[in-house]
Amino acid sequence: MIPEELLTTFQDTLFRGNYNLLLGSGLSLDSKNEDGEFLRSSEKLRLHLCQITDAPESTTLQRVYALLNSQQKEQEIVKPYNKCVPGTSIQNVPHYIWRRLFTFNVDDVIENLYRSSTIAKQSIKPINYNYPLEPTPKANELQAIHLHGWVGEPHQEFVFSHTEYARVMRELNPWTYMLAEILATEPFIISGTSLNEGDLEYYLSTRNATTPRRDRGPSLLVEPYPTIVTKKDCERFGLILVTATFGDFMQWLRTQFPTPPTISELIIPNVDSLFEVQPKNAEWLRFFSDFEIVTPKNISTPSKPVPFLYGRSPEWADLDTHIDIEREDNSKLKKIVDKCFAYDIMEKIIIVLDEPGTGKSTSLRRIAHDFAMAGIPVFSTKTLSRIDKDIAIKCLSNLKAKRVLILVDGFADHVDQIFEIMKDDNVAEKIVVLAAERNYRKPYIDLVLSQVGVKAYYLSNLSQTECQQLINQYQRYGLIANSDALRKPDQFAMKIRKDPVAIAICRILNDFRPLDEIIESLWLEAHEDDRLAFLTVALAQYCYWAGVRYSLLQKIMGPNCSIRRMFSKDVPLRLTQHATENDFVVALHPVVGLKTLQRSSKKDTAEYLFNVFCGLAIGIAPHVNRNAIRNRTPEARLSSRVLDADKVVRPFLGSFAEKLYDNIQSAWAWNSRYWEQRALLVSENDIDTALQYARHAVAIENHPFTLTTLGKVLLLKMEKSDVGRESKFLEALDVLSEAIRLETYGARISVHPFSVLFEGVVRYLELSGSAIPFRQRQIIKEHMTDAEFRFKYDSGIISALSRLDEIF
Template sequence: MEHRARRGQDATPEKGGSRRTVPVAVRGWRFVRQHEPGRYAAYRRRARSYPRCPFQEGAHTRRRSITPRVPNGGHRSFEGGRLPRPPRSVLSVDPGPWVSDLAESPWRRVWTLNVDDVFEAAYRKTAMANSRQLEVLDWQSPYAESGRMQVVHLHGHVHDEIPRPVIFSLAQYVSSAENKSVWFSMLKDIVAAEPLVIVGARMLDDPDMEALLVDNRPVNTAPSVVVDPYIPVDREWQLRQWGFDVLKMTGQDFTLWWRGAVDVASITAAGAISGIAVPQFHALDTSVVAPPRRGHDLYSGDHPEWHDVVHGKHALFGWVRSEIEAVEAWADQPMPDARLRTIYAPRLSGTTTGLLALAREAVRKGIRVFLFDRSSRWHAGNLCDLARVGPTVFIIEGAADFGDDIDRTLIEAAREELPIYVVASDVRDNSVRFEGRLGGAYGQSVSGFYGGSLKSSDSSALLRKLADAGRLGALANVGDEARRTAISGLNVFSAMMLITRGERFETRLRHELLAADEWVARAALVLGLAAEAGRPVGIAELARAVGVTAADIASSAATDEARALLEVADSTVYARQREAAAKVAIASKGKPWARQVVEDAILRLAPQASQQGLRMRNRIPMLVGHLMTFKRLAPRLGGPADLEQFYENLRPSFGQWSARYWEQAALCARARRDWTVAESYAGEAVRILDDAYTRTTAGSVSMAYAADLAGLGLSWVELFEQGEKHYRAAFAHDRRDFVSALSFLRWCARLAESAIRGAGVFEGGAVRAAWDEVYVRVRVEASRAGEAEQTLSELERISARWNGVAGR
């Protein structure tokens, strides 16, 4: 990145027409040692902490032109020989005005080769810093999406007193590449999959950058831009061939142009900057809508997009009308309150399309609507700031994973009397987990929509919409009654597949899978398994999981063969047939093949699945956790004996840090009735992370062991006491954790059943006392929650089972 020479410096041209700024008349170190002993001592401390950094006594260092690589941001080169006195850190650089202007733009993340803190200094001066916390990382930091303003120093940094590895020489470049830093890998994925701006880097002169661009050509529909005022014509041509746009202007000129192009001044105005602070939420607008992608077809099963509902391609079902009326009634109040509206519905019930339709009508009524992308957790205060200008709706799918954040947001909104309406949806199996995370005093209600088979009125609405679009297929030649009969008992996805793709849908899908390239079949399996839990998968993650590049996926998805199975929506990929893709892939290729594909995918994604990322509910660790979940894998990929080696193969990558891994391995051993191994694995999970989840797993292992012995007529009391101890530790971590409490009650009922089967009688007085205590606590807590009806229903089912055996 080129910028104006400062006073006392000479801007001199270099070979090839580029320019490099060189400091002149810099005072020698002897002068500094004699006249500025404090400054000299600071340099000496820095030299000892960073022995490879080019600070030398007796000579000044030529200004290093370590060209900064800044996707999604930008800042200046590092000055190795002339540093100001550090006011608050080891190294502090005073940014120029244009760098501050650049820092004020709403970047999602900034990458740099600099080791100084010029961007951080510039950012702290902007209004952005008031709403989005700065997070400084280096190339060895664990990977996690935090929602903060992340600045990643790929060559290390010298911001503080703690020595950190920095990269200057070619040997260090090679060494860092061999170390396979997760941040270098992430940058490769981002270059290929997401739009970015690169300012100041001499693209093909830098060994990192050249390899990065050659191997990872951009596939996103939004442009990726390279800013370089002195790039030679041949290299400009090469970059354009690779898919990059090139702007021949200085960093300062680019900043002025960019601020006008994206209207930074209005974005950072009061009331609007908060939207930048929560990049996980995207504002929906009916006036500016991206056009549909080539080949996108909602009626053939493609994932619903905003433009589909804005252009009226959806059928408006009865439950959607009810939800629209509920939102409008809330917004029409003199003072709308903080409110949670929960929707529990099975997959493939049209929930996503219905929520987008709800958003369209809300936007048309002047209500602000934001859609959650499930990339990470958020700060409750920043989300509340969005509602300070008027009624605001937040749509959150997969809500159970983010229930604690939803609760905190609504508690704060209720305290400040902010008009926030959260529409939270998930499958009914996650209802207890979600309700256990809600404890605030705010309005709550549950939708009457339960998904599943289409109602008669909804079937008619769907058939009318398909008729208007000329997409009735074989049903075009039959009467209305015959059409309704054909799709009777089907959910909306199955009905559309039957109508638009024919009666032999699975047979056709099987042929398509067998005819596809091997990586396409692997992708269909991974995406199908992810779809079972509604886990979004980015194009970069999928490419890594199946061993191809993002460019391979983007180019192949344009072919008829791959497009029949995969849909690429900018940076996200979907299986067109959702979970049916996994079912047919396993049936076609076999369970051993499927186990190997899943194992390979998990191991390839392992470097990006950190504990920090899991804590932030990032997409990759959540996907990896889903792919290794025993209760989901066992019915599909083989029994406990088949999966034993599967978990053993994952141990080198996850055994040192992942409690989740040990939990699943313990559950697999429990299913094999290998009790010693199961207890050992569950204990390892608790050792790594002692929380409600690991304690519940350990408790379930002990209780299962006790039930096994009770069924044989052997002593089980000691194991019960051990299990109860684990469960009570789980309760102590989170008193409102209904999942742990209900698990304990279920195992008590199973233990009683086993004891009767083995000894003919159940004498467990301690079990009865513990049951009564936990049952009453859950009953009181769930009733206090107001709308925890799913928890109460499940509690009564378990109670009926307990009363059926404990009363004997």
């Protein structure tokens, strides 16, 4: 049924659970309702509704549905499509693992199939079209998204009429947006619907033969009676036509691939011997969805260049082949980790902090690989969302080993969960955390870990010996084009000694030219669309270490710009998949991404970069809601950084910064952080408007973050004008005290409202010279006592407390 040459990639994608299903009414025709009647097809339903409403027989389903009253909708739609018994054509669906299931059907056939099936590998989770967008589920859960409504939610409107369909589209429904986005790039099996249906045409409008990913299996249209138009459409949309009924196709699938892996086989490694008490299977699934165990090997070096040599972050296979160079920093870090294991010391978290391109990820992975080779269990975080801390504590505390290493790259995104995990005594006594993060995230890490002892480590510049190792490695693979460098490697090693390792590699690959010259030449050689896509990825990667989701990037760029082409070797500004999460795209050479981003902010292309910011901010908006923010999904994390006025927007956009917030307001006005950042952006020049924005953020969400921002802006207002200075100070004290009070209900207490408050108290006393009322003075002293106890490792707080002690 599938061409022979595609079977291998099809099987690999199927067995990894990467196929999505898009199903229409044709799949339910052999299913029955609770009265034992076969379900009507959409055409038979249309004719029946015309008959009972006296509408002309030619009336479309959308128009005749609009004629029904509420009682008729209950009798003709809800009851006949409820409590269905699944037919034979879909019985084999639960035998395989699917990424998501989208359906145009309103019946409950799929739900009842999974609930009654004895071969189901996933649990079903029905989702109506008007539900908020949910994160990508764990592999053991299958989301069944009903795009036209569902009888399980009969009080919600069905999307049959043109009016309802237009309303859903106009409101940018997140599930319809998601389907249109992922249908362009991800593998789908489509059946039970024709390609010329209006809504399916909308979803396919973002797809053509060049948008699907090359690293996944083909997308299929399963259709028993294709026309010449159907065949032409399949060519246009890059679909493989399977001429069969869906039931016959699934039976062929069951015969051809009878034993697909279970969820446990996909996710859980063989680690029975590591645990004192074996966790339950469900607990293991959740733990190994968040972590992977490092299983090192010693393999001979490859004969051909691998992506790592071109600047990509290392995969574990790269460490197995020892294709990286030996760095003195690695030995120093290993000694620090050994010391943490050997002695009962407070500093159990070691963070390698540095700029992008210094080799943090490679050093971390090399050290982890070497410890694993020595027999110490090493677990590396792999989830891009929130770590399940309760499951992590339960599994880690059950480990037999007394020494366990936890590896966390992109530490800022998991710092609060690691903090909670380390608070458990059974875990803390046996684990050491080795982490890496970019320098500019340090203030946030300090805020979270202000109550914890942390060891910060900064990588050294490459030594002469290390530079020569690097040149020798690239010479071995024939990647040096400069003849002088081949004859005098020691002299050329001197040229790259002061460069971070990523810049050194970039220069080796580009004839040892200065980096700025390399960046300029790559930019000038690149196609216009490639520049836009590359800058979008570079901005996303700067804000969020994992970059941007492949399907989202393709959606932002549109169907006329093929993202997959930018993975080719002949493209100047190359992209690649993230080393540990292949749904995400990063710059092949991260330092080229960063330098290109910086170049665009300084040259006459600032307006060009402004369009990149707008495209990314608006593109991720449908993926972010309060549920996504709570779950720390990748898009939620990315959005919080893209909107950051002080660290991202103002530094890169300059005079275009305020215009950005104006342009994206319709997509983000619901979000309190959006108004916080607008307040901070305009606070220098328009403090009154800033105060309005900060109050609006609190009105949207009474949260410690919004209250802290309001307190900060009130204190700025207090500084700028002596009119009402005391009232502004006292209001700021109340607001910040409320932020601190709300913090106590959370898992951790942030230092930020304390530091803003203490600085504000000092400034108020300096400016006014008047005493603080007794009651407020007592409140401040209580906060000082609290801060001294909670943040004894925070030098900033200790310094502020010393100043306040002198004043009081």
